[in-house]
Amino acid sequence: MGNITIKLLAKELNLSTAAISKALRDSHDISAVTKQRVLALAAKLDYTPNPYAGSLRRKKSKTIAVVLPEVADSFFSLAINGIEEVAIEKGYHVLIYLSHENFIREKAILKDFQSGRVDGVLLSISAETNDIQHIQDLCNKDVPLVFFDRVCNDIPTAKITTNDYESGYAATQHLIDNGCRNIALLSISNSLAISNKRMEGYQQALKDNGIEYDAANHLLCSNDVLKNNEEIKKILLRKKRPDGVIATVEKLTTAIYLVCKELQLNIPNQIKVISFSNQASANILNPSLTTITQPAFDMGKAAASILFKALEKKNFILKNESLVIPSTLTIRESSTNS
Amino acid sequence: MGNITIKLLAKELNLSTAAISKALRDSHDISAVTKQRVLALAAKLDYTPNPYAGSLRRKKSKTIAVVLPEVADSFFSLAINGIEEVAIEKGYHVLIYLSHENFIREKAILKDFQSGRVDGVLLSISAETNDIQHIQDLCNKDVPLVFFDRVCNDIPTAKITTNDYESGYAATQHLIDNGCRNIALLSISNSLAISNKRMEGYQQALKDNGIEYDAANHLLCSNDVLKNNEEIKKILLRKKRPDGVIATVEKLTTAIYLVCKELQLNIPNQIKVISFSNQASANILNPSLTTITQPAFDMGKAAASILFKALEKKNFILKNESLVIPSTLTIRESSTNS
DNA sequence: GTGAAAGCGCTAACAT
């Protein structure tokens, strides 16, 4: 660790450490001359303040944590970009933690934040998270927390989401408009709010169009790629085979396309597909993929901005408010009649 | 920040802070009974040690930094997963910094690491980085550094790369084997070692097949998507139009596919395409994409492992060694005759 | 305008 300290500068210049500290922070009660001398020496010796000494003294770390379920996913990658952009601007550092959709790990991660390691937390909960005690505990320690995307409604704090219900509805309506009557929905959880809302939008659209909801059309996917493929295949081999599929999460797209290829089902003629996805490649898939695109970057940016607003004013309490940034439906070949 | 400290535990149990500290760290010179009492109270009061106090005292932060050019890219996303996996296992924290391919920002980021904020650094340099003084400076402060993917050969430390030369060669040879004689190469830098090596492999393959290298076939792409599209279009509109294209970086794939569509060039009949890419969707593109796939996850994991080896033993010096993990060529429709 | 002193929470010598 760095060896050149404020004490050393002080000795060198025959000043007190207090004077140095103040000069470096451009305090008003240090003369311009002294400031110059200090700054000059600091520059010359390449002085770098020890962040942990400051953190200890001031009780703030200038660091935030971002807890994500995973990162091999365009949505979270893009969100990180948004978050980091704001953090850099504010002079903060970003610790990244991955829960890997694992509740135990998420608990351990949040527990660590009770130590004062970070000034605030951006959280997108894991698919396994039902119990929210660990999040409550964090809030009870007054660590500012902002949810994004995968929020937890029972915790009263700021939440950035996209319009999941409307998106689920729009996706379903779009397929119906294109002739589908038997639409499968692939989701990753039946406890996550995002999953439920998309599901509700789906069900409402069915209802509004006089189509009965069939539970057999709902597939709960796991982290096990092979198993998912099998399950999707099973659904597509049913005698009452779906004529449309909605993937509520990006990574299931590949599975659907591959299973269709294997079963020699033509997209979109025999089955129409729409995915919640941020993949840049949607446009060049075979066939090109109709998507619900979430504003990932903007959601990350918004979440970070709200958190920093809380961090900057003292005694700023995060309200139980919800910012909804809409997703966009981009219609391509996979869902339309050729 | 947390208010329950060792001092408080000490008072509560009529012990010294030293005893508490030792008991918590399971030191040998504390009696089993006392340990129990301490642990019990700590658990009861939900004591969480202040990491910065420890860092200040011990002069180590239990944190590493990962500096990446960007993260909206499958390669770096996957690498983060590999890194994080090892870090968690070792009880370390991971600070993520994005240079956004910007030299100035990279310099500022590395500068901060001279403060003792992190115990070690994993670095993949920006495309703009020519001057390496900032990296030298970091090394001179004895901050352990491991490069991965985008390495800097002039800095004597551990480097994890993939076989870029061979991959460039293999990609080129593959296209030649499939009838191409006029192959364009799209790269992102002419200073990065990865770019140069891929380029050298390309040139050597041409040479070995008696094809003359044409500088007009080499396109240096930028961060500007629109401009790249224009440049690619220009190349594909040349009278001596290429019959093959190698994208040395994932994000250029979309551009190539879209330009070909716009120009009504059939892939692979009129032009063959191969990309360096980790996209899961390569398989379901139209047509499916032949790729050179880099071992992103394993490279991240290997880089982190080597760094932690250095961090764990004291006085362990990172040698100027190179670990090369090979990429794999996956042949699909975009490069083969139908 | 500058300095002395206390202390953030923890650990590590060195007592006892």
Added chain:
DNA sequence: ATGTTAGCGCTTTCAC
């Protein structure tokens, strides 16, 4: 086996 003491590097009253 436990306590005392000093100090990591910095900031912040409060004197002068």
